[in-house]
Amino acid sequence: MQPLAILLTLAAGLALPGAVAAADAAEGLQITAPYVRAVPPGQPNSAAFMELTNRSDADRALVAAASDAAAVVELHTHRMEDGMMVMRQVAQIDLPAGVPVVLAPGGLHVMLIGLKQQLQPGDAVELTLVLDDGEQVSVTAPVQAVQPPMHGHQHQH
Ligand SMILES: [Cu+2]
Incomplete structure (x- = not known):
């Protein structure tokens, strides 16, 4: 067999099990209790x-997220700067192998900017999480009422 033919055969063999790879990713990344904060109309x-728990043997990172529910989806964290709790975009959220990582109000979160739909309790938002190895994992997050502790405003002293 010519080298090119071997390459093509390999490529065809690799391209086929796409659905299997997606299923592996779903098993590799355990997503527990996803939810989206309900917001009043106009917000x-x-x-x-x-x-998020990375069940694989390799360290991974969440590098992007997407949703049809918002114009822009970013990865954010909160941190203290000059005595103020501020929200900052982060390039990625590390997912070390076997270590649960909590995205919660006041900390890491997936920011939904420019909502295209109302988010009322009982609704649900479809999210796609993108990992650093290119895997994409879909999750359905129900909309829940949450007290906003520090999200969206800053304390000035
Ligand atoms: Cu944010």
Whole structure:
């Protein structure tokens, strides 16, 4: 067999089990208790929270998220800067192998910017999580009422 033919055969063999790879990713990343914060009508932004556990043997990272429910979806954290709790975009959320990572109000979250739909309790938001190895994992997050502790406003002293 010519080298090119071997390459093509390999590529065809690798391309086929796409659905299997997606299923592996779903098993590799355990998503517990996902939810999206309900917001009043007219509120442009919200956030999604969940617990992520990387069940694979390799360290992974969440590098992006997407949703049809918002114009822009970003990965955010809160941190203290000059005595103020502020929200900052992060390039990725590390998911070390076997370690639960909590996305919760006041901490890490998936920011939904420019909501395209109302988010009332009983609704649900479809999210796609993108890992650093290119795997995409879909999750359905129910909308729940949450007290907003520090999200969206800053304390000035
Ligand atoms: Cu945010």
